[in-house]
Amino acid sequence: MTVTADPLPEVDVFAALRLAAEGAVLIDVREPEEWAEGHIAHARHRPLGRLSLADVPAGPVVMVCRSGNRSGQATRALVAAGRDDVVNMTGGMLAWARAGLPITPAGA
Template sequence: MFGRNQVPVVGASEVPASAYLLDVREDDEWVAGHAPDAHHMPMHTVPARLDEIPADGDVVVVCRAGGRSAQVVAYLQATGRDNVRNLAGGMMAWAQAGRPMVSEDGGAPQVA
């Protein structure tokens, strides 16, 4: 994007199984469907919960389409984290790639 710093990205099919997947979507989006091993932390809570995010190992940040998660990656980089990447295309790309999803409401998982 013109005039913005680029953040590192990873494709949905390239996310390592060992990565800490940080889902920064809102509660209703999380309930509708998310990756089975993801950690939910709505975007607005990240600054207060920074210590919960691993400083080592791969951290992949995800939202619905990649915009909010890119902002979180940029924020984390500004705090000195160099182990964070944005999930390109967000949960929409995750679902399109056929990656596993679960829901919290008992329904079929979907990207909301």
């Protein structure tokens, strides 16, 4: 399925951190082994291949993945489904780590 939504609603890692502090839900759509390597504290894990509309609570919601590509796909699909309260975190966990933001270690 190809879904388009232009422009893709996006935020950088610092805006994502601020939104989370204000109550936004972060949904990490990476695969289980990626999640296990480390993730953002309090993020919810819903792999992209198993993500459904029912998994996404009322917003605001920030979608997260490794680099921003899969979370962008999820964001586009949600916007196409009528959601206007969902944004993609640009750069994903790679940008989060580069910014020195906290990552919950493996197994936690």
